[in-house]
Amino acid sequence: MAETAAHTAAALDPLEPRPLVAPHHDDKSLNETLLDHVWAKPGKGWFMLFGLALSALGLLVLGVTVTLARGVGMWGNNQPNGWAFDIINFVWWVGIGHAGTLISAILLLFQQKWRTSINRFAEAMTLFAVMCAGLFPLLHTGRPWFAFWLFPYPSTLGAWPQFRSPLVWDVFAISTYLTVSALFWYVGLIPDLAALRDSSKGKLQRIIYGAFALGWRGSGRHWHNYKIGYLLLAGISTPLVVSVHTIVSFDFATSLIPGWHATIFPPYFVAGAVFSGFAMVITLIVPARKYLKLRDVITDRHLENMNKVILATGLIVSYGYLMEHFIAWYSGNEYEIWTFYVNRARGPYAGVYWLMIACNVITPNIFWFKKCRTSIPIMWVASILVNIGMWCERFIIIVTSLTQDFLPSSWDLYSPTWVDWSIYVGTLGLFSTLFLLFLKFVPAVAVSEVKELQLELKHAAHHGSHGTDTAAAGTLTHGAH
Amino acid sequence: MSAEPKVLESYVLAEFATPDALVSATNEMRLKGFEGMDTYSPYPLHGGSEALGLPPSRVPFIALGGALTGIVTALAFQTYMNTIDYPLNVGGRPTLSLPAWVPITFELAVLLTAFGIFFGILGLARLPQPYHPVFESDEFRSASTHGYWLSVPKAVTGKADDIMDQLKALGATHVTVVTGEKE
Numbered sequence: 034m035a036e037t038a039a040h041t042a043a044a045l046d047p048l049e050p051r052p053l054v055a056p057h058h059d060d061k062s063l064n065e066t067l068l069d070h071v072w073a074k075p076g077k078g079w080f081m082l083f084g085l086a087l088s089a090l091g092l093l094v095l096g097v098t099v100t101l102a103r104g105v106g107m108w109g110n111n112q113p114n115g116w117a118f119d120i121i122n123f124v125w126w127v128g129i130g131h132a133g134t135l136i137s138a139i140l141l142l143f144q145q146k147w148r149t150s151i152n153r154f155a156e157a158m159t160l161f162a163v164m165c166a167g168l169f170p171l172l173h174t175g176r177p178w179f180a181f182w183l184f185p186y187p188s189t190l191g192a193w194p195q196f197r198s199p200l201v202w203d204v205f206a207i208s209t210y211l212t213v214s215a216l217f218w219y220v221g222l223i224p225d226l227a228a229l230r231d232s233s234k235g236k237l238q239r240i241i242y243g244a245f246a247l248g249w250r251g252s253g254r255h256w257h258n259y260k261i262g263y264l265l266l267a268g269i270s271t272p273l274v275v276s277v278h279t280i281v282s283f284d285f286a287t288s289l290i291p292g293w294h295a296t297i298f299p300p301y302f303v304a305g306a307v308f309s310g311f312a313m314v315i316t317l318i319v320p321a322r323k324y325l326k327l328r329d330v331i332t333d334r335h336l337e338n339m340n341k342v343i344l345a346t347g348l349i350v351s352y353g354y355l356m357e358h359f360i361a362w363y364s365g366n367e368y369e370i371w372t373f374y375v376n377r378a379r380g381p382y383a384g385v386y387w388l389m390i391a392c393n394v395i396t397p398n399i400f401w402f403k404k405c406r407t408s409i410p411i412m413w414v415a416s417i418l419v420n421i422g423m424w425c426e427r428f429i430i431i432v433t434s435l436t437q438d439f440l441p442s443s444w445d446l447y448s449p450t451w452v453d454w455s456i457y458v459g460t461l462g463l464f465s466t467l468f469l470l471f472l473k474f475v476p477a478v479a480v481s482e483v484k485e486l487q488l489e490l491k492h493a494a495h496h497g498s499h500g501t502d503t504a505a506a507g508t509l510t511h512g513a514h
Numbered sequence: 515m516s517a518e519p520k521v522l523e524s525y526v527l528a529e530f531a532t533p534d535a536l537v538s539a540t541n542e543m544r545l546k547g548f549e550g551m552d553t554y555s556p557y558p559l560h561g562g563s564e565a566l567g568l569p570p571s572r573v574p575f576i577a578l579g580g581a582l583t584g585i586v587t588a589l590a591f592q593t594y595m596n597t598i599d600y601p602l603n604v605g606g607r608p609t610l611s612l613p614a615w616v617p618i619t620f621e622l623a624v625l626l627t628a629f630g631i632f633f634g635i636l637g638l639a640r641l642p643q644p645y646h647p648v649f650e651s652d653e654f655r656s657a658s659t660h661g662y663w664l665s666v667p668k669a670v671t672g673k674a675d676d677i678m679d680q681l682k683a684l685g686a687t688h689v690t691v692v693t694g695e696k697e
Contacts, residue, residue, distance in 0.1 A: 060556065060660035185595055193595035195602055202617040209621040213628040220632060224658065228556065231655035247642035250649070251657045253540075253553035255639040257563045262573045262635040266628060269577075273624045280617050485557035488533065 054150070054330055054487045063330075063487065067480045068232055070325040075473055078324060086465035093459020096452050097172065105175045107452040114435045114447040119173040120284075121427040122457050125309070126166035126464075127207070127281055128302075128423060131274050132310020133159025134214060137221075138270035147338050149486045150330040153225075153479040154321070155314050156218040161467040162313075163211045165460040170203070172456070199283035206280040213273055217266050220259075223249050224481040278303045285430065291368040292377070292434035295360065301353030305423060308346035308393070311339050312419035319413045321472060330478050333407055340406040343419065347397025350426075354394065368439060377433045381446055385425045386433070392422025523647050523694040525665040526677045527654060528686035533559050536662040539684040540565035543666065546680070550667045554648070554657035573634045580630025584623035589615055647694030654692075 058066070075083075099107050110117045133155035140148035171177045183204045185194050194201045226246035233239040249255070282302035285293035315336065322331040361369035377386050396418045399405040406412065437444045471477070530536040537559050543551060544567055553562055592615045596602060601609040636642070648654050648665055657663045664681070668674045668691065678689045 064659045185591060191600065193600045195604070196592045196596050196618060197602075197604060197607070197611050197614040199617075202621075205618045205621040209625040212625060216628050216632045220635065224556065227658040231658045243644065247636070248644045248646065249641065249658070250646055251554045251556055252639070253555070253559060253562045253566050254568065255635075255641070256555070256558040257566075257568050258571045258573045258635050258638045260558050261571045262577075262631045265574060265577050265631050269624050269627050269631075272620075276617070276620055276624075280621075283617075481557045488557075 054332075054483060054490060058329065058487055060484050060487075063480065063484055064228065064232065066326065066329055067476050067478050067483065068229060070327075070472070071229060071474065071476060072232075072234070076324075079469065079473065082465070083469050086462050086469055089458055089462020090466050091459075091462070092455040093463055096456035096459050097168075099452050100172055100456070101177070105173065107450060109447055109449040109453050111445055111447065113438060113443050113445060114432060116431050116435065117447050118449050118453040118457060119169040121424065121431050122460065123166050123169035124281055124302075124427045124431075125424050126162045126169075126460065127210075127278065128306035128309045129313045129420075130159040130162035130166065130210075130214070130310065131278060131303070131306035132314050133157070133162075134210075134217075134270050134274040135307055135310065136314070137217065138267040138274065141264070141267040142271060146486055146489075147335050149482045150327075150332075150478050151314065151318065151335055151339075152482070153218075153221060153475075154318060154331075154477050155310075156214065156221065157468065157471045157475075157477075158310075158313060158317060159214045160211070160218055161464050161471075162310075163207065163214060164467070165464050167207055167211065168456075168460060168463075170207075199280060199287050202280045203284060206277045210273060210277045213266075213270060217270055220263060220266060221479055221482070222475065223247060224251065225476045225479065227251065228480055229476070275303055278306045290434045290438055291366070291372040292357075292430065295357060297353055297356050297360070301350065301357075304346045304349035304353065305426065308343060308350050308397075309420055309423035311343045311346065312416040312423070315339055315343070315412055315416035316420065317468065319409055319416075321477060325472065325477055327478060330483055336409075336412060337403075337406045340400045340412055343416070344397050344400035344406075347393060347400075347419070351394045354390075371437070372434060376437050377429055380433060380437070382429065382433050382436075386429050389422050389425035389429055392418045393426060396422065524668045524674075525647055525692050526668055526674050526681065527648060527651055527690050527692055528664045528666075528678075528681040529653065529656070529688040530662045530664065530685060531687050533662050535685050536664060537561045537565045539681065539686065540664055542684055543664070543680070548666055548677075552665045554654070554661070554663040554665065556658055556660060559662075572638060573631060576630045576634035577627050578630075580626035580628070581623045584626035585619055587626075588619040588622040592618060647692050650692040650694070651690055653688060653690070 054063075108118065110119075133152075136148050136155040137152040137159075141152075171180055174180055174183075182188075183194060183201065196202075223246060226242050227249040230239055230242040230246050233242060279299040279302070282298035286295060286298035288294060318331060319336070322328055358373050361373040364370075377383070380386075396415050399411065399415060404411075405415070432447050436446055528539070530539060533555060536553055536555065540551060540553055540562070541564075544565065551566060553559060553566060555562070559565075593610060596611075597609045603609070648657075648663075654661070654663060664686070666677050666681070668677065674691050678691070681689050
């Protein structure tokens with residue numbers, strides 16, 4: 034394909050960084066490329082995936098209905114395994130969400146230009162992942178219709194929440210995180226919604242996008258406040274994302290259970306969250322950029338950079354594992370030693386443990402090699418393995434520590450029921466449904482920001498060969514629906 | 515709804531080919547003494563705020579207000595609820611456990627800062643505002659995608675024709691006059 038040829042041509046000179054936006058674009062062609070997929074009728078593939086996502090969503094409805102009708106006894110949770118799938122999946126989803134904020138906020142503050150093409154995508158992922166995450170603790174309360182008890186409100190009972198409990202901190206952290214992510218996402222969307230309003234052909238589309246665009250007209254007086262506001266939102270999201278997973282890790286670290294009672298948990302959880310989140314971005318963006326024809330703005334360089342982040346955070350996670358094991362041994366505490374060296378590595382869930390090691394410690398190391406960092410099939414498979422590994426990590430942390438704690442008389446094994454599985458698979462369905470709707474109705478790339486970046490790049494750079502230009506331009510017309 | 519009919523707003527709109535042309539034309543027009551101008555572009559213009567002569571944004575102050583409100587509110591309600599109104603003895607720990615108040619205080623500060631920024635941006639821009647006279651021009655639709663526009667309120671100085679000529683001399687590719695609808 035000409036496009037692939039263009040990219041290889043650009044990659045040939047190792048001294049020239051590959052472009053972040055294919056160099057032949059101007060504002061108008063960027064519009065066409067980036068807004069096209071909103072106006073185009075979704076293809077067969079989209080409908081097939083959407084059907085699949087909806088069926089998985091059906092499983093969620095089923096699982097939740099059974100849980101509400103018959104109670105949490107339908108889950109595999111038992112004594113001593115009071116926390117299981119619900120918390121595993123909660124932590125897993127929140128972690129996935131974190132890469133979105135990292136990309137949109139932290140990389141903005143560090144002025145990493147490559148974030149611009151992928152931030153919209155990653156923020157949407159954050160939003161939907163946190164929605165899925167929120168479901169689990171809510172259902173785990175057993176009677177979610179009383180979930181408002183978690184918030185401080187003047188009740189007739191005269192009681193208030195216990196603010197020394199990390200579980201109450203969680204309520205504030207997750208609800209703040211969801212709200213701020215949604216605001217950040219929406220603020221970024223407003224100029225693009227205006228672009229959709231103004232490039233729409235039908236009246237209905239114009240009205241709907243117009244309503245969401247709030248009458249945005251790109252006024253310099255508005256941009257003046259918008260620019261600083263957006264930067265500030267990024268500024269506060271950065272500590273927020275760190276605080277959220279820190280507080281999630283406090284749920285464990287402040288307890289006395291062997292395997293949880295560790296000061297390394299906050300940084301180790303945050304690194305793990307970024308690790309799994311970036312992997313999820315790769316998993317989603319690789320097919321999406323192909324089918325939405327976004328290779329000109331989400332280039333191989335973006336993917337390679339993300340793989341570097343996966344490698345770095347993977348190493349931090351590995352270090353976390355190493356330290357946990359070292360401290361367990363160094364502490365001389367027999368329960369800790371039992372948990373790490375007997376129960377986890379050789380106990381009833383040893384298979385999950387070794388899968389975790391294989392996926393999280395070994396897999397990311399392939400990204401030391403440029404060939405692996407730039408190979409689409411390899412990175413896609415690796416990203417899925419990382420997500421499996423991070424799920425296993427949460428399983429290991431939660432289940433192995435609970436099944437065998439201090440008293441052998443209270444030990445019991447845990448196995449999930451079909452209701453557990455259907456809720457878990459169901460949230461995957463919820464996530465995919467929301468994501469597919471997002472890809473259909475909203476520009477998957479922040480159009481306004483890419484235009485600004487493209488202007489900056491044009492001002493700054495003089496390179497970008499002519500041959501590459503024409504080759505890629507040819508594919509663009511060919512690719513444009 | 516006021517009883518008197520609203521004075522019709524009218525603007526001279528000029529389109530420029532590039533963002534740089536728009537910024538320099540705006541500068542020129544401001545130096546000539548035009549006031550109340552506005553630029554329109556699909557993304558923020560470099561030097562756009564300076565060209566319009568805008569004072570520093572007030573959004574950071576609104577954000578700071580949100581943050582301080584969040585901190586004070588969170589510390590106050592946690593102390594009131596867990597120390598004064600319903601003190602809980604958990605393992606003999608002090609009922610005023612300030613370190614334990616930190617996470618919620620932080621989260622509420624961030625939440626209210628975000629609200630401050632969001633409603634600050636919208637409030638200062640007077641959005642949502644579904645109608646504005648500039649939308650009367652069909653060509654103006656390009657302002658959100660690939661057009662760079664300048665609006666000069668006509669009422670301020672003299673005639674529209676004169677302004678249009680001046681804008682053309684500054685490189686405008688397209689000039690027009692828009693008048694707002696009656697309220």
